Amino acid sequence: MNKNNPIGIFDSGVGGTSIWKEINSLLPNENTIYLADSLNAPYGYKSVDEIISLSIKNTELLLQLGCKAVVVACNTATTNAISVLRKKYNVPFIGIEPAIKPAALNTQTFSIGVLATKGTLSSNLFSASTNEITKNIRLTEIVGEGLVPLIENGKLETAETILLLKKFIQPMIDAQIDHLVLGCSHYPYLIPQIKKYYQKE
Numbered sequence: 001m002n003k004n005n006p007i008g009i010f011d012s013g014v015g016g017t018s019i020w021k022e023i024n025s026l027l028p029n030e031n032t033i034y035l036a037d038s039l040n041a042p043y044g045y046k047s048v049d050e051i052i053s054l055s056i057k058n059t060e061l062l063l064q065l066g067c068k069a070v071v072v073a074c075n076t077a078t079t080n081a082i083s084v085l086r087k088k089y090n091v092p093f094i095g096i097e098p099a100i101k102p103a104a105l106n107t108q109t110f111s112i113g114v115l116a117t118k119g120t121l122s123s124n125l126f127s128a129s130t131n132e133i134t135k136n137i138r139l140t141e142i143v144g145e146g147l148v149p150l151i152e153n154g155k156l157e158t159a160e161t162i163l164l165l166k167k168f169i170q171p172m173i174d175a176q177i178d179h180l181v182l183g184c185s186h187y188p189y190l191i192p193q194i195k196k197y198y199q200k201e
C-alpha cells in the first residue's frame with residue numbers, strides 16, 4: 001500500500017471530528033477521510049452485533065477508498081467492535097477508550113466520574129480495562145442519555161442540553177469527583193458548557 005494513501009476515520013456522527021482535528025494537527029502531511037455514519041447515530045443504544053456490523057460496513061467503505069489505516073474515533077465502536085475488526089482486516093486499527101487511567105492515576109479525592117454511552121459502559125473491554133485500575137477508587141459511571149442527538153443537531157447551549165448536563169454531573173459532584181472522563185467522542189463539544197456551569201476555580 002502506498003504511504004500517501006489516506007487514513008480513514010469513522011464515528012457514528014460528528015463526534016469523531018474532535019479526534020480528527022487532533023490527527024490533522026499532529027500529522028499535517030497525512031491525507032484523511034472522515035466517515036460520519038449520521039444515518040445510524042446514535043450507536044450507544046444498539047446491540048453489540050449491530051455495532052459490529054455497522055463498524056464492518058464503515059471499514060469496508062474506507063478500505064474501498066484506499067485507506068491504509070482506520071481510526072475508530074468512537075468509544076462505543078472501539079469497545080464493542082475493534083477486536084473483530086483487527087481479526088478481520090489486515091490494516092492497523094487505532095481506537096479510543098474512556099481515559100480512566102490518567103484520571104485514576106491523578107485523583108486526589110479517590111473519586112472519578114465517567115460520562116459515556118450505554119454501549120461503552122456495558123462493554124467487556126471497558127470493564128476489563130477499568131476494573132484493575134480503579135480498585136481503590138470510587139467510579140461513578142453515568143450514561144449520557146440524549147446528549148448525542150443534541151450534539152448531532154448542534155444544540156450545544158440549549159436549555160435541554162444544560163438540563164441534561166446538570167442531571168448527569170450533579171451526582172458526580174455529590175460523589176466528590178475531581179476528574180470527569182468524557183468517554184464519548186461527541187462530548188468534548190460540550191466542554192465549554194461543562195466548564196461554565198461546573199468547573200471550580
Ligand code: DGL
Nearest residue numbers: 012042043044075076185
Ligand atoms: N461518538 C461515539 C462514542 O464515542 C458514539 C456516540 C453514539 O453514537 O451513541 O461513543
